[in-house]
Amino acid sequence: MLIYRSDLSFYIEVILVNIPDKVRNLFEKQDLVAFGTADKQGIPNVVPIFWKKILDKESVILIDNFMDMTKNNVLENKNVCVSFWDAETNEAYKMKGKAVYHTEGPVYDEGKEFIQSKDPKKDPKGMVEIKINEIYSLNPGSKAGEKINS
């Protein structure tokens, strides 16, 4: 289904997908996720991110405490990817989506409240909201790389 959602001052057209429970559970369980971005020319960048949160059925937040190139990339190219895995079970996924960077408003406030509930001293610079539109299994085997959302 094509869904239009408004942000503070602009619209993004994106086909959102529900994050399945198994994907959500692994995202929440792993300490770190790999966050891939690219600049407007497509030059890639990947960083580990610890502070992360499921925002709703179709979106996650990655919390910006130290992002530099990552933030610049998000601001000039909204296409991003988050990958996470359990090295013991080999369960692994990647979620692709469109990123929106927030420095204020409800999404920023929700991320700030989350991080400060764990560490009150944290004063995050911003929130990267990712609206998910593709999810793939990365489990090794014959189905590696298979898209799991329709």
Ligand SMILES: Cc1cc2nc3c(=O)[nH]c(=O)nc-3n(C[C@H](O)[C@H](O)[C@H](O)COP(=O)(O)O)c2cc1C
């Ligand atoms: C284990 C680990 C966890 C990290 N977690 C976060 C995080 O939650 N938020 C953040 O902004 N940076 C985090 N960083 C820092 C980023 O990985 C990275 O250093 C930062 O974004 C600067 O790189 P960039 O210029 O490519 O953006 C973490 C780094 C490590 C090594």
